[in-house]
Every structure is written in C-alpha cells, then in structure tokens.
Amino acid sequence: MNIPLPMNTSAESWPTARYVDLRPSSESFLGAVISGLGAGRKSLPSKFFYDERGSRLFDRICELPEYYPTRTEMALMTDIAPELRALVPEGAELVEFGSGSSRKVRILLDAVAAFAAYVSIDISGDYLKQMASALACDYPALDVLAVSADYTQPIDLAHWEGCSRPRVGFFPGSTIGNLTPEDAVAFLENARRILGPGGGFIVGADLKKDAGILHAAYNDAAGVTAAFNLNLLVRINSELGGDFDLAAFHHRAHYNQEKGRIEMYLVSDRDQTARIDGHSFDFTEGETIHTENSHKYTVEEFQRIAERAGFIAQRAWTDENQLFSIHYLEVSSD
Ligand SMILES: C[S@@+](CC[C@H](N)C(=O)[O-])C[C@H]1O[C@@H](n2cnc3c(N)ncnc32)[C@H](O)[C@@H]1O
Known part of the structure; x- marks a missing residue:
C-alpha cells in the first residue's frame, strides 16, 4: 500500500x-475532564477508558x-x-x-x-x-x-x-x-x-x-469491570497529574429501562476534593461521575x-x- x-x-x-x-486524545483529555467534572452532573467520556491498560482490561x-x-x-x-x-x-x-x-x-x-x-x-x-x-x-x-x-x-x-x-x-x-x-x-x-x-x-x-442478564454482565463478580471503570481516574492521576484517591470511589452499573441503556458510574465513598492541573473538584458522599452508556x-x-x-x-x-x-x-x- x-x-x-x-x-x-x-x-x-x-x-x-x-x-x-x-x-x-492528548489535549482533548484534559479539556474533557475539566468540563465534565465541572458540570452540575459530573460525567467523563467513555472513550478515555482506553489506554493500553484500559484496552487490556476490556479484553479481560x-x-x-x-x-x-x-x-x-x-x-x-x-x-x-x-x-x-x-x-x-x-x-x-x-x-x-x-x-x-x-x-x-x-x-x-x-x-x-x-x-x-x-x-x-x-x-x-x-x-x-x-x-x-x-x-x-x-x-x-x-x-x-x-x-x-x-x-x-x-x-x-x-x-x-x-x-x-x-x-x-x-x-x-x-x-x-x-x-x-x-x-x-x-x-x-x-x-x-x-x-x-x-x-x-x-x-x-x-x-x-432481561435486565438481570444485563446487570450481571456489567457488574461481574471478579471486579474486572470495576477496574476498567476506575481506569479513568488512574489515567487522570498518571497523565494529568490528578490526585484522586482510587480507594474512595466504587463502580456502579444499572439498567435504565426508560432510556434502554446500561449506565455506568463511579460513586464517591465520602465527601472529598480532587485536584487536577490547578482545578479543584468537590464530591459529596454518594455523588456520581457518569462514565458510560451502553444502549x-x-x-x-x-x-x-x-x-x-x-x-x-x-x-x-x-x-x-x-x-x-x-x-x-x-x-x-x-
Ligand atoms: C467496547 S471496545 C470494543 C473492542 C472490539 N471492537 C471488540 O468488539 O471487542 C471499544 C473499542 O473502541 C475504541 N474506541 C472507543 N472510543 C473510540 C473513539 N472515539 N475513537 C476511536 N476508537 C475508540 C476503544 O479503544 C476500544 O478498542
């Protein structure tokens, strides 16, 4: 060729x-993180799951x-x-x-x-x-x-x-x-x-x-989907100098019947603040970051x-x- x-x-x-x-993705990652975490309902685009580690977790x-x-x-x-x-x-x-x-x-x-x-x-x-x-x-x-x-x-x-x-x-x-x-x-x-x-x-x-089949598929017992979801915060810490406490967030996925989609979230386990590149983001206990939809x-x-x-x-x-x-x-x- x-x-x-x-x-x-x-x-x-x-x-x-x-x-x-x-x-x-190099420049757009920082921009997407600052705007997504600065919004009233926090979210991050799912395409940023995928660095080499994210790709390997997806394969698992x-x-x-x-x-x-x-x-x-x-x-x-x-x-x-x-x-x-x-x-x-x-x-x-x-x-x-x-x-x-x-x-x-x-x-x-x-x-x-x-x-x-x-x-x-x-x-x-x-x-x-x-x-x-x-x-x-x-x-x-x-x-x-x-x-x-x-x-x-x-x-x-x-x-x-x-x-x-x-x-x-x-x-x-x-x-x-x-x-x-x-x-x-x-x-x-x-x-x-x-x-x-x-x-x-x-x-x-x-x-x-059936929502039960979907729920099991996106909340696996071995916790691989949880590690994949948390890879977003791993990437923010390593590539953007963030200071997320990875142990203070957990994975949640549920089926939204009305919208016909699985929604995946990272949930804050406590009140906390994360800093990224001079920006601060406050989280209350139970607050979510919406990380993926699967229609x-x-x-x-x-x-x-x-x-x-x-x-x-x-x-x-x-x-x-x-x-x-x-x-x-x-x-x-x-
Ligand atoms: C759900 S995985 C599917 C992988 C593979 N095609 C399969 O069927 O097993 C999504 C793939 O799309 C890539 N991807 C996600 N968003 C992308 C984007 N906006 N542009 C290019 N690739 C993207 C990811 O890196 C990943 O390899």
Whole structure:
C-alpha cells in the first residue's frame, strides 16, 4: 500500500504494518475532564477508558462468564459468514472502527472474503500498534494500516490511499451503544463518508433483554469491570497529574429501562476534593461521575438509526437466544 501521509501526522513503517498517529486524545483529555467534572452532573467520556491498560482490561471483560456479548457475537459471525460472503465485494478494503484486539476481524478475514487491505482505527494507540502488527504477521498477504484516531472525527482515508477499492466497514462489540442515539447517527454519517459510495458496513448491536442478564454482565463478580471503570481516574492521576484517591470511589452499573441503556458510574465513598492541573473538584458522599452508556436496541430501532444516517439496512441476524444482532448496511446512493 503506497500511502502519501499528510504533513501534520507522524508515521512509522513497521516491518509488518504501517502506523499513522492522528493524535486523538492528548489535549482533548484534559479539556474533557475539566468540563465534565465541572458540570452540575459530573460525567467523563467513555472513550478515555482506553489506554493500553484500559484496552487490556476490556479484553479481560470479554472473557468473563457473565459478559455474553463477545462470545455471542463471535458465534453469530461464524454462523452467518456464508451470507456475509455473498454481500461483501471481493478485493474490498476492510475498515474497522474501534478495533481493540482485532480478534473478531479474523473471522471476516478467514471465512468471508479476500480483502485486499485492512485499516484498523482505534484511539488506544500503543495497543493498536501491537495488535495491528500481530495481525499483519498472521496475514502476510494483507496490507495493514493502523490509524490512531478518534472515529467520531472526520478521517480522510481517500487522501492517503489514492486508489479506489470498495470499502466495507466493521464496527463490532456493540460499541455503537456507547453513543447516544443522536451521536450514533452522527457517527454513522461520518462512517458513511469514510466508506464512500458502494460501501457496506457490518455493525454489531446488543439487543434489549432481561435486565438481570444485563446487570450481571456489567457488574461481574471478579471486579474486572470495576477496574476498567476506575481506569479513568488512574489515567487522570498518571497523565494529568490528578490526585484522586482510587480507594474512595466504587463502580456502579444499572439498567435504565426508560432510556434502554446500561449506565455506568463511579460513586464517591465520602465527601472529598480532587485536584487536577490547578482545578479543584468537590464530591459529596454518594455523588456520581457518569462514565458510560451502553444502549440496547431492537433490530428495528437500530435500523431506523442507520437509515437516518443515510444507510440502507440490507440484512440483520440475531442469535437463537435473542441476545445480540449483526447488521449489514449499505451506503445509499443519494
Ligand atoms: C467496547 S471496545 C470494543 C473492542 C472490539 N471492537 C471488540 O468488539 O471487542 C471499544 C473499542 O473502541 C475504541 N474506541 C472507543 N472510543 C473510540 C473513539 N472515539 N475513537 C476511536 N476508537 C475508540 C476503544 O479503544 C476500544 O478498542
């Protein structure tokens, strides 16, 4: 892959994969923390869970017995691979948004199509480098480009690539559920521009279900989700010079039936003050920081969101227990 890079990015050539750093989070992290903790109802954006440690904690969550989404989505992908094969154009470029461990994409590479290239986009740059490099070693015929970027921002792949293969997007893990429905439409509009005319998009979305199953999945007995949630404060302390007492906050997740979403919080165990970069933030006992939403959609609810963003909802599959859905969307021509 011969990619001319823009001047304001850093690029490294790895023996196995190319890596582009669009510097997604260094300055915006401090700004988001100051504004989120300064608000009447404190919140922090979930995208900041993910440094290398956060990415590894997420991978451990995927292995937990209570966390059904990963194994359900992977089994469903394997089952529907022949049908996906009929929809995906040969020789397409596969663009994964929020690639994490790049584990699920291997099912597409092995069972669905002969992709010419794989573009892996993630905010967690160090982890992305390692995972993209490992994948490139395992698939030596595949051109692999790792892009450290915020996928809610415009990403001009056409400018770098300079050739016009059809693109197929991949957004597994129900990461779409971390966005509000309005932000999901905005994300999908941005993805539609990145994928371009003739593009397809494979998206995993978690289904609405019994609140007990959801509660167990987001409050695991081993406390891995709690450690993942607290990683936000770990990052604030180590990267922004914060002085959060990590032992004085605990994890809470519950299902908000009205909004159809899991809400995750860090709860202050006592009255306390945290300082970050010359700013002070007071917490009362029991006060919360809202750290993540995970929206659950029926097939029809998700299809309406995709159609608002200019996609045609071509196909949808669910597993036999109605836990998870996978959608194939096409970029509409108008
Ligand atoms: C829920 S995990 C899913 C990981 C993997 N796709 C899977 O299905 O197991 C979300 C992934 O998206 C990445 N991510 C979250 N917000 C992002 C953003 N705004 N821009 C780019 N990557 C983001 C995280 O670093 C993480 O790898």
